[in-house]
Amino acid sequence: xxxxxxxxxxxxxxxxxxxxxxxxxxxxxxxxxxxxxxxxxxxxxxxxxxxxxxxxxxxxxxxxxxxxxxxxxxxxxxxxxxxxxxxxxxxxxxxxxxxxxxxxxxxxxxxxxxxxxxxxxxxxxxxx
Numbered sequence: 001x002x003x004x005x006x007x008x009x010x011x012x013x014x015x016x017x018x019x020x021x022x023x024x025x026x027x028x029x030x031x032x033x034x035x036x037x038x039x040x041x042x043x044x045x046x047x048x049x050x051x052x053x054x055x056x057x058x059x060x061x062x063x064x065x066x067x068x069x070x071x072x073x074x075x076x077x078x079x080x081x082x083x084x085x086x087x088x089x090x091x092x093x094x095x096x097x098x099x100x101x102x103x104x105x106x107x108x109x110x111x112x113x114x115x116x117x118x119x120x121x122x123x124x125x126x127x128x
């Protein structure tokens with residue numbers, strides 16, 4: 001079964017790396033990344049070492065996080081080109097990381113924004 005046809009429950013049961021791979025596929029095909037925002041701005045998470053902005057592959061998966069203390073949050077669509085042009089450098093300037101497709105029991109993979117950008121950008125052939 002391709003990742004395109006996975007149900008939400010199947011996605012939630014993927015490993016953190018599997019969720020990262022799925023998110024990269026979705027971003028490449030849909031050209032959008034999802035996060036959550038409230039009246040104060042984007043949701044932030046803190047691990048032991050990093051401050052993160054959680055990001056999801058779809059509006060539906062982002063909405064699943066909007067419970068309890070985040071119940072007033074709304075999904076925010078970030079067009080891929082805007083993510084690449086403004087968010088990557090802005091997040092790096094603020095020393096923020098991406099929490100990739102977190103689920104309730106698992107924060108997921110935490111990576112610098114340039115790494116997400118590299119994975120979703122088309123590969124340019126290197127000339128030797």
